[in-house]
Amino acid sequence: MKLEIVSVIAFICCSLFVKSSTSAFTCDQLDRWKLPYYRCRSGDQCILTRYECDSVLDCTDFSDEDHCQTEHEVNCREDFKDKKTRNGEPLQSFPCQDKMCILGCQRCDGFRDCADNSDEIGCTETEVSLRPPCN
Numbered sequence: 001m002k003l004e005i006v007s008v009i010a011f012i013c014c015s016l017f018v019k020s021s022t023s024a025f026t027c028d029q030l031d032r033w034k035l036p037y038y039r040c041r042s043g044d045q046c047i048l049t050r051y052e053c054d055s056v057l058d059c060t061d062f063s064d065e066d067h068c069q070t071e072h073e074v075n076c077r078e079d080f081k082d083k084k085t086r087n088g089e090p091l092q093s094f095p096c097q098d099k100m101c102i103l104g105c106q107r108c109d110g111f112r113d114c115a116d117n118s119d120e121i122g123c124t125e126t127e128v129s130l131r132p133p134c135n
């Protein structure tokens with residue numbers, strides 16, 4: 001029991017910095033620890049509630065982000081506001097169809113970054129192969 005409490009505290013502290021740590025816990029654990037969580041549509045994966053609609057894909061089936069248009073619009077405005085690249089140019093964003101925002105360089109890079117895959121729709125093979133990696 002004591003070990004579990006220590007684990008919960010460690011988890012909460014670490015998860016402030018390491019988002020991927022959510023995958024290390026099962027629905028049963030989050031349930032037992034009485035932490036608010038969101039069950040991904042697939043049913044066998046759970047994430048902390050605060051990762052639902054945070055504009056980052058956490059569920060492997062993307063269900064934590066596919067119903068969040070309003071939140072995405074707000075996050076998009078805030079995430080890219082006054083952001084500059086290393087060259088001092090405004091950071092480009094790409095709006096997914098569901099209003100989630102990704103980096104402009106993630107469009108047509110061959111990887112699904114939008115929950116609805118709209119960043120990879122209509123891309124030609126040449127476009128994908130010539131796309132330089134984001135940096």
Ligand SMILES: [Ca+2]
Nearest residue numbers: 051054056058
């Ligand atoms: Ca998320």
Ligand SMILES: [Ca+2]
Nearest residue numbers: 106111113119
């Ligand atoms: Ca992409």
